[in-house]
Amino acid sequence: MAKIHPFKAVRPTRDKVSLVASRSYQSYTQSEREARLDYNPFSFLHIVNPGYRYHKEISGKERYGLVRNRYLEFKEDGTFVQDESPCFYIYRVVNREKRVFTGIVAAASTEDYKNNVIKKHEDTIEYREQIFKDYLKTVGFNAEPVLLTYPDSDVISNILKKYTNTRAEFEFTTTYRDTHYLWLVEDQNDIKAIQDEFTQMEAIYIADGHHRSASSYLLSEDCENDASVKESYQSFMSYLIPESELCISEFNRLVKDLNGLSKEQFLLKLDQMYRIENRGHEWYKPSKKHHFSMYLDGEFYSLYLRKTHYNFTNSLSELDTHILYITILKPILGITDLRNDDRIDYGYDKHNVIEMKNRIDSGEFAVGFGLVPVNVDEMKRISDEGLVMPPKSTYIEPKLRSGVTIYEF
Structure with a gap:
């Protein structure tokens, strides 16, 4: 009431x-x-x-x-x-x-x-x-x-x-x-x-x-x-x-370095949790949940979560911003504090793919990730279960x- x-x-x-x-x-x-x-x-x-x-x-x-x-x-x-x-x-x-x-x-x-x-x-x-x-x-x-x-x-x-x-x-x-x-x-x-x-x-x-x-x-x-x-x-x-x-709308993620990994080592680690497709210079934005775009070293990639390797336990575990954090940002890139780590930055709006590409091409960042926006039902389920989204999950x-x-x- x-x-x-x-x-x-x-x-x-x-x-x-x-x-x-x-x-x-x-x-x-x-x-x-x-x-x-x-x-x-x-x-x-x-x-x-x-x-x-x-x-x-x-x-x-x-x-x-x-x-x-x-x-x-x-x-x-x-x-x-x-x-x-x-x-x-x-x-x-x-x-x-x-x-x-x-x-x-x-x-x-x-x-x-x-x-x-x-x-x-x-x-x-x-x-x-x-x-x-x-x-x-x-x-x-x-x-x-x-x-x-x-x-x-x-x-x-x-x-x-x-x-x-x-x-x-x-x-x-x-x-x-x-x-x-x-x-x-x-x-x-x-x-x-x-x-x-x-x-x-x-x-x-x-x-x-x-x-x-x-x-x-x-x-x-x-x-x-x-x-x-x-x-x-x-x-x-x-x-x-x-x-x-x-x-x-979604917030994209940009990270300044690969946490000491070479490009090849980074891709091999990603392959454990994702099916990876190199899209070359084709502009790519994900269109489905649990799919991500990645821009690295002048090329776009599509990342598809290997669901057999990931456990869905509640609404938070199904949230793409949480999945990206649990499977890539924290274990591979060493980003533990999403609010305060100066190695990560965020961008939003429909033109952000362009900005993400430009900031990586300039050398300011090493890799960027694009996500599908959170929807209202996801937001409500998180709230109803008393859970908390990662920071910068929504631009409303x-x-x-x-x-x-x-x-x-």
Whole structure:
């Protein structure tokens, strides 16, 4: 039984939303960030990078306090205004490939997170949880929703269609050529119908934002016995999207060396677990589970797992990112820490085969592996069994802009 709630979002005014909205801070190159900070005084980047006006990097608690100050300045200047009544927010993204994502921005329950009604498929790192918890407690808002996915529902779909056939409150196109739309759901009957439909769901799943949800839960635990704290700490902003609209892409793996092996020795070791076919200069991408592509020394290879040599014991053992780790990365190439070993790197998107080839041809890396994307059912099975995917198993879309809806504590 999943619980979601409407909330009073703090939002940019309609005339400034396209100027305020930003991608995540880390996704910009330094030159891109500086251009936006220099020439766009309304960018949300000014809030999350408050030291820019002083031409210095500021970190830790000092930064948190300045982020809070910049946020309050945006409110004082009238760039941000809070809605008068709690709403659900229908958010649609139409990307440059004309793929459409339509979901609901709502407050999800930290109690549901605690009780595994909101299910996880990734491990989180404790120190990152603590850092972001302290950040949230100081700044008093959350501007980037956790991406959750739910089973497709005709009831919810019909309500969304009713609103998306009307004029949007916000409509803006980014330099990425993605178009973003926002509608407000203020009608109490529609709000109740959406909530009632979610109470029929046994579970909803985190698609992206494991650290943000974990930190929000820790914050709610900190504030549980403090009578002065608002109920808003018991929830976190989420973007709920039906499973059928979730888009999952693969992360390819690149490794800097062959762990002291010659090319011939490496291929012989691979042959123990894989049927190998040299594809020469033919561009090759795998199309089936347990099939992998490999680029090595100017040539593409297809690798087919020898299933008679491998034991499938649970959902994790069937996951291609885990299979690659267990059969190649760890035993042959000596990669034991997928998060922190600087010998391995990751790449995603439809052009990544080109980038992988270029980075290997340049000598930066020695070998690269391509995989078939994880699907929603695999992700759910991992979560249902209480298992954890290897890092960088999924690149999930849509990616929302920060600063379009803000959840205030």
